[in-house]
Amino acid sequence: MRPDWAADPLLDGLEVYRVGGAVRDALLGRPVADSDFVVVGATPEALAERGFRPVGQDFPVFLHPDSGEEFALARTERKSGRGYAGFTFHAGPGVGLEEDLRRRDLTVNAIAEARDGSLVDPFGGRADLDRRVLRHVSPAFAEDPVRLLRLARFATRFAEFAIAEETLALARKLVDDGEIDHLVPERVWQEMARALMHRRPSRFFRVLREAGALARLLPELDALFGVPQVARWHPEIDTGEHVMRVLDVAAADDRALPVRFAALVHDLGKGLTPAADLPAHRGHERAGLDPVRAVCDRLKVPNACRELGLLVCEHHLDAHRAFDLRPATLVRLLRKLDAWRRPERFEHFLQACQADRQGRKGRVGSPVPTVDYLRRQAAATASIDVEPLTAKGLSGAALGKAIEAERIARVRRLRDARPAIGKDAPGRLR
Known part of the structure; x- marks a missing residue:
């Protein structure tokens, strides 16, 4: 036809x-x-x-x-x-x-x-489509490092396809020969961003890791595999596996690119945890900020992804323990997140935190009440009528303190009206 x-x-x-x-x-x-x-x-x-x-x-x-x-x-x-x-x-x-x-x-x-x-x-592509196999055309595959990125991306887009063993062997040769080190950052990000938007983005990073390329392109992420976590909070144990689960949850919920990127980098600090502090990872949130910045600088990541990645890295545990936060502390958190002025980014923050919670073994699709609680608290404190306050003669710093006090009071009222949810609600989650 x-x-x-x-x-x-x-x-x-x-x-x-x-x-x-x-x-x-x-x-x-x-x-x-x-x-x-x-x-x-x-x-x-x-x-x-x-x-x-x-x-x-x-x-x-x-x-x-x-x-x-x-x-x-x-x-x-x-x-x-x-x-x-x-x-x-x-x-x-x-x-x-x-x-x-x-x-x-x-x-x-x-x-x-x-x-x-x-x-x-001439090279049997139709048969490979029928077999659901990704296979190189010729040995020249090992000459171009972009082909490895494309292989990983196609493996992500066509998640039901297997990669031919001989093609993986050429991919490893490409890495061993140093070709991977000559990729320009813009092309790495271009392929990675496209892969992040597929329905199973974890496969992109798994393929790169299997070929030995992840340690060269994203050593901060590669360092998470094999790093233990507390089984009580993370039944999947392995930090790298947890991050891959979080990423796929964000994709399954059809989240925007910044949310998926934040899911990818939120736990990079766990790759730097001293052996003496394993598997608790105390302080991994702030420890992860420099690795997130390094990834963003190296790959020239867009600002929207960079900003959200840093916010989620630093504050995802604050979100998980939102029920335990004092009203004044919760108001400070909402201010740090710029929740009132940038509600769309705040919603993206909550979506990434939800994926983090659900990206634990056995938790996919489970409720995340702390996320809804933060969403309601942000809405309750977003708009403060200043007219009654200015009518009292308040201005400047005094007016700011009065607005803060009103927000704290609203947080307290909403907190006290919240029904008990049980032991699953409070955080201290890692």
């Missing part, structure tokens, strides 16, 4: 194929967002004459004048240096489709669709 895109008159006389993710997703019965195309046997001049707009400097890629979709001339690549940029590309009328597909990362991404709807599949 002839595909819709093939009817475009601008493509008449050209040997054009749809390639990559659009073909893969269509074969899987998933929605196709964007399509990329390869043009075989053409020159840049031939595309420019039809109105295609050239973009990029390293190799000839053109944008369709109407749809904006990418059309690239078939090309080959040769390793010429270290890292993602260490390649020399060649494009020209003599480069065939199979040569172009051979340079792609995974077989499931190396399937082409012709204008008549037939498939060109």
Whole structure:
């Protein structure tokens, strides 16, 4: 069956194929967002004459004048240096489709669709889709560190797919050869942020760890695996496993990117706990602030993720023991969290803390009453009518103290009206 895109008159006389993710997703019965195309046997001049707009400097890629979709001339690549940029590309009328597909990362991404709807599949990508296997196209997989990031991301997006053992072996070789050390921070964050938004983001980090890359890219996170916790609070024991559970809970609840990032970094301080203080991890909240900053600085993490990551790292235990906080202490906490001026970020803070609580073995989907309590306390103290206070002649510091006293009084009233919830409510959780 002839595909819709093939009817475009601008493509008449050209040997054009749809390639990559659009073909893969269509074969899987998933929605196709964007399509990329390869043009075989053409020159840049031939595309420019039809109105295609050239973009990029390293190799000839053109944008369709109407749809904006990418059309690239078939090309080959040769390793010429270290890292993602260490390649020399060649494009020209003599480069065939199979040569172009051979340079792609995974077989499931190396399937082409012709204008008549037939498939060109020289590397068995269709069979790997049926087997639910992610497999490299060629040994050149080990030459490009971005391919490892993409492998981990695809393993996250397609959680039901296994990774071929020989592909994992090439991924480990890539790390052992030092190629992983030449990744630029922006590309690491780009792939990581996309993986965080999939339905099972923990797999991204597990794949990187299995390949030996997590210790090089995120040593602060890698350090958490094997670190014990108090079994009473954490039946899953292992800190790294706990963080992976928290992350997947945040994803299952369809949380925003900053919430998922905060879930990822909230316990980084536990990687620095002295042996004498294991498994209690006293003070891990503040100890984690520098590692969170280091990750954000190194990967150039956006401010919204950075801010929430630091807040959750420092104050997640305060949220868990909210029922135990004095009214004045709770008001100070709400102020530190900027709950009244930035209610959306405060809600994200609560969502991350909820994921932390539910990311414990046997706790998925369980109620988190402290989160609802903080939400109600923030609402109760958000708006203070200052007119009666100013009518009394209060201003400046005196007015500020009166507003504070009113907020404390409201917290106390709401606290005293709260029904007893039992031993599960108070915190001291780690």
